[in-house]
């Protein structure tokens with residue numbers, strides 16, 4: 107049975123796109139078929155990590171939402187580009203960076219239930235094991251839908267008072283939507299913060315398990331979303347932490 111994994115954060119810039127892409131690729135490296143859907147229709151970006159900007163001029167999720175294309179036709183197989191060999195596959199469903207397309211989404215809206223049926227079709231047609239959803243920060247129609255239909259909701263936060271407050275809102279809503287399974291990832295943790303104390307604090311506040319913790323890293327900042335960190339730095343502590351989440355929380 108394929109699983110839908112939504113990655114969300116109440117505030118922006120927490121590292122959702124970077125973590126989603128790295129978790130998905132690390133999952134594919136275990137011989138699994140994964141897709142990543144960029145539901146951040148207002149400010150898309152995850153495609154940048156895959157260096158495939160030119161494909162954005164072809165088909166995107168927007169084409170499916172406006173009935174111009176089937177959802178499967180908006181999926182790009184980026185496995186060979188990432189040099190992933192064997193059974194593992196990574197498909198990317200990007201959102202359009204075209205200004206008119208973004209304006210159309212904001213001004214006209216779209217039938218959000220199409221996303222749900224599109225996800226189901228992708229799972230079937232691409233024979234997926236996992237479908238990862240990268241979301242727009244905060245609460246939007248697509249993030250509420252993603253939360254509601256996910257088998258696993260990953261909530262990302264930084265050790266920051268604004269993130270702590272906002273995350274409480276997301277956790278409450280997820281509970282109201284009766285999300286199947288929820289876990290936290292904490293990103294951008296400064297070196298002087300004690301990991302165990304932070305984990306205990308977060309688990310105590312939200313009563314949700316912390317599945318992974320990632321340090322604020324000069325190396326990730328330096329890469330600046332221009333590639334897949336876990337492929338370029340295979341022995342880095344960030345990559346080890348990603349692999350741990352994949353083994354303990356995703357493919358278990």
Ligand SMILES: Nc1ncnc2c1ncn2[C@@H]1O[C@H](COP(=O)(O)OP(=O)(O)OP(=O)(O)O)[C@@H](O)[C@H]1O
Nearest residue numbers: 118119120121122123124243294321322323327331
């Ligand atoms: N652990 C980390 N250490 C240092 N920089 C990081 C870390 N994780 C992510 N970043 C950087 O933070 C920035 C934002 O990351 P990203 O785009 O993944 O966040 P996001 O949550 O998807 O943002 P948005 O809410 O705008 O979609 C990027 O420049 C990325 O390289």
Ligand SMILES: [Mg+2]
Nearest residue numbers: 122123146151
């Ligand atoms: Mg993002």
